[in-house]
Amino acid sequence: MEESLPLLAIQINEAKYVCKKCGRAAADKRLLCKPTKLASLLEIPASPEN
Numbered sequence: 001m002e003e004s005l006p007l008l009a010i011q012i013n014e015a016k017y018v019c020k021k022c023g024r025a026a027a028d029k030r031l032l033c034k035p036t037k038l039a040s041l042l043e044i045p046a047s048p049e050n
């Protein structure tokens with residue numbers, strides 16, 4: 001597990017996708033089960049519920 005941490009850190013640092021199911025972030029959407037673009041999340045307008 002420790003050996004994979006640097007790789008994981010790189011993936012998170014360069015993450016362009018986040019998994020809607022488990023919340024993981026990755027640069028490659030193939031690493032995620034329900035990938036969605038981070039950019040698309042940022043483009044969501046503020047919700048009245050927030």
Ligand SMILES: [Zn+2]
Nearest residue numbers: 019021022033
């Ligand atoms: Zn997932």
